[in-house]
Amino acid sequence: YYRRSWSSESSDSVISSESGSSCYRVVLIGEHGVGKSSLANIFAGVHDSIDSDCEVLGEDTYERALMVDGESATVILLDMWDNKHEGEWIRDHCMQVGDAYLIVYSITDRASFEKASELRIQLRRARQKEDIPIILVGNKSDLVRCREVSVAEGRACAVVFDCKFIETSAAVQHNVKELFEGIVRQVRLRRDSKEK
Ligand code: GDP
Ligand code: MG
Numbered sequence: 001y002y003r004r005s006w007s008s009e010s011s012d013s014v015i016s017s018e019s020g021s022s023c024y025r026v027v028l029i030g031e032h033g034v035g036k037s038s039l040a041n042i043f044a045g046v047h048d049s050i051d052s053d054c055e056v057l058g059e060d061t062y063e064r065a066l067m068v069d070g071e072s073a074t075v076i077l078l079d080m081w082d083n084k085h086e087g088e089w090i091r092d093h094c095m096q097v098g099d100a101y102l103i104v105y106s107i108t109d110r111a112s113f114e115k116a117s118e119l120r121i122q123l124r125r126a127r128q129k130e131d132i133p134i135i136l137v138g139n140k141s142d143l144v145r146c147r148e149v150s151v152a153e154g155r156a157c158a159v160v161f162d163c164k165f166i167e168t169s170a171a172v173q174h175n176v177k178e179l180f181e182g183i184v185r186q187v188r189l190r191r192d193s194k195e196k
Pocket of ligand 1: 030031032033034035036037038039082139140141142143168169170171172
């Protein structure tokens with residue numbers, strides 16, 4: 001049985017839980033209103049009817065054990081990018097603490113898509129020389145009639161970003177599980193290639 005083993009004082013980037021599985025800090029970034037918190041809520045299981053195994057560590061930090069490809073992983077999800085009353089330091093903090101990033105835009109909002117490129121550049125600058133796993137996330141895929149960014153554009157952008165791409169809908173819970181499994185796989189790929 002998994003219990004919380006991570007605390008905010010810890011500065012290790014990858015921490016082992018008591019069960020021996022790896023623990024990854026995943027950070028949600030992107031324009032306000034694109035659906036970051038909605039994705040985080042699904043991750044946290046607030047919509048689950050049965051008792052969820054997610055722990056809420058703080059207002060905007062969630063932790064949950066996931067089974068991916070037969071191997072368990074613990075993901076700590078940070079949704080504090082829009083937490084303005086904490087001041088600008090929070091964004092610098094976000095840029096530093098992630099083991100992996102979900103750069104989210106809305107497919108119904110071209111400005112949010114352009115913002116994603118800016119964030120990619122900021123992240124590259126903040127974490128020079130590090131090969132950080134990133135998924136570019138086109139959310140609100142259910143809003144087909146309001147689409148402003150095509151799937152092809154999203155995909156092409158991810159090629160430039162050198163990262164993975166997925167379209168999700170938090171509203172109808174499409175591809176959300178795949179998104180979180182995908183980021184665990186991306187972290188593992190880099191970990192495994194380092195061990196070689
Ligand atoms: P955040 O500011 O990035 O955290 O975005 P929120 O999660 O607060 O979502 C902003 C608004 O978009 C809310 O009204 C959500 O209900 C809505 N929203 C989020 N995800 C989706 C989605 O996948 N489809 C639709 N139709 N609406 C969404
Ligand atoms: Mg939010």
